[in-house]
Amino acid sequence: MIDGRSPLETARASLAPPPFPMDRTCPYHPPTQYRSLRDQGPLVPVTLHDGRIVWLVIGHAEVRALFADRRLSSNQQNPDFPVPTAREEEVLREVHAPLIGDDPPEHNVIRRKLIPASSLRATARLRPTIQRIVDEHLDRMVTGRPPVDLVTAFTLPVSSVVICELLGVPVDDQTEFTERSARLIRGPERSDVTTAWHALAEYLDALVAKKEAVPGNAVLDELIATELHEGAMSRRDLITLAMLLLVAGHETTSNMIALSTLTLLEHRDQLARFTTDEAAVPGAVEELLRFLSIADWNPRVATADIEIGGRLIRRGDGVFLSNTAANRDPVAFANPDVLDVCRSARQHVAFGFGIHQCLGQNLARAEIEIALSTLFARLPALRLAATVDSLTLHDGGGIQGVEELPVTW
Numbered sequence: 001m002i003d004g005r006s007p008l009e010t011a012r013a014s015l016a017p018p019p020f021p022m023d024r025t026c027p028y029h030p031p032t033q034y035r036s037l038r039d040q041g042p043l044v045p046v047t048l049h050d051g052r053i054v055w056l057v058i059g060h061a062e063v064r065a066l067f068a069d070r071r072l073s074s075n076q077q078n079p080d081f082p083v084p085t086a087r088e089e090e091v092l093r094e095v096h097a098p099l100i101g102d103d104p105p106e107h108n109v110i111r112r113k114l115i116p117a118s119s120l121r122a123t124a125r126l127r128p129t130i131q132r133i134v135d136e137h138l139d140r141m142v143t144g145r146p147p148v149d150l151v152t153a154f155t156l157p158v159s160s161v162v163i164c165e166l167l168g169v170p171v172d173d174q175t176e177f178t179e180r181s182a183r184l185i186r187g188p189e190r191s192d193v194t195t196a197w198h199a200l201a202e203y204l205d206a207l208v209a210k211k212e213a214v215p216g217n218a219v220l221d222e223l224i225a226t227e228l229h230e231g232a233m234s235r236r237d238l239i240t241l242a243m244l245l246l247v248a249g250h251e252t253t254s255n256m257i258a259l260s261t262l263t264l265l266e267h268r269d270q271l272a273r274f275t276t277d278e279a280a281v282p283g284a285v286e287e288l289l290r291f292l293s294i295a296d297w298n299p300r301v302a303t304a305d306i307e308i309g310g311r312l313i314r315r316g317d318g319v320f321l322s323n324t325a326a327n328r329d330p331v332a333f334a335n336p337d338v339l340d341v342c343r344s345a346r347q348h349v350a351f352g353f354g355i356h357q358c359l360g361q362n363l364a365r366a367e368i369e370i371a372l373s374t375l376f377a378r379l380p381a382l383r384l385a386a387t388v389d390s391l392t393l394h395d396g397g398g399i400q401g402v403e404e405l406p407v408t409w
Ligand code: HEM
Pocket: 074, 099, 100, 101, 111, 163, 244, 245, 248, 249, 250, 252, 253, 256, 294, 295, 298, 299, 323, 349, 350, 351, 352, 353, 355, 356, 357, 358, 359, 360, 361, 363, 364
């Protein structure tokens, strides 16, 4: 502290810290500014859209420690919770997000209910279904004339159909919800987020009503039976949770498969290792998760003072835990900016860490492994049909990825 002021107050009084979030300029590398921020230490002040100064945590050890620190809260309805972009302001403040926006003990109660469906064993049972869905989409794609957009022809529908089957959402409705979900996550205007949120909520409300009349045996049916009918969860919370699973379950995986394809095509030596050694595929997927870190950061609010990394986070401060920066920390990973599918990348934080660590990680790993291995085995001559520079990237405020990925074979 300087003159009794906290570091954030000092930062506010001196030079304005850089704006946050920052955009990527290369689809598979973090924003270029992250590199120079590292000189300032593991926690750096940054400025949000509303002028508020918050902490961006970029050191691997500090990100892991803070993910596990109960003094940081995920409660989006806390008035001090940092809103990453102006577009999210209304929905974030208005809506209680069960699970991801809950702290213990409420968080544990819901999470425990979802663990059986997301376990390794449950995912292993799903693998043949994922393989079938991948095969069907590739069969369809190769009947078309290249170039094709891999996102619309393959990565998005595969991820959507998988999550539909898991949750018990009719596959025929996928276009309806993928469009709304893209608008929710990437629509540039505030009204896009609110309109898409309400449209998705309406759709899921009608689906829950149908399932109440004719129950099935998928995850959503179980939640209706155990949570809604036993009074443990309100209808509104159940719908928001279903929305989280639906949106998180296909947006992330689709972007990850598309970016992984692009990255391997741009790193031919690594692609050769990936395709020649089947046993190396799971390890290679871990490295791709580390290298690409598509869920760039996780917002939190401090509920007490925390001293870490030579800084003092004050109660009420906003904090963003950057998985991307942590996964490129040279203290944790040698030559972090080099893609090396043979390295051990297991300690990456691409799925977060601690109590909110991604519930869909087993499913995501299975989908990425099966999609990439099958794609490169079926189309060994696969290549980009556009330059990397010409690809349109998602902005820094959401899940990282490319709008389209034109490929030929
Ligand atoms: C490559 C794919 C994925 C990535 C990189 C990813 C990343 C993440 C991250 C970083 C978090 C932690 C958020 C936080 O701490 O605030 C998280 C949480 C979560 N993810 Fe994923 N995710 C992926 C796929 C999935 C899939 C396929 C599903 C659904 C089936 C899913 C469902 C969830 C849920 C429900 C949470 C909240 C868990 C909790 O709060 O306890 N994710 N994910």
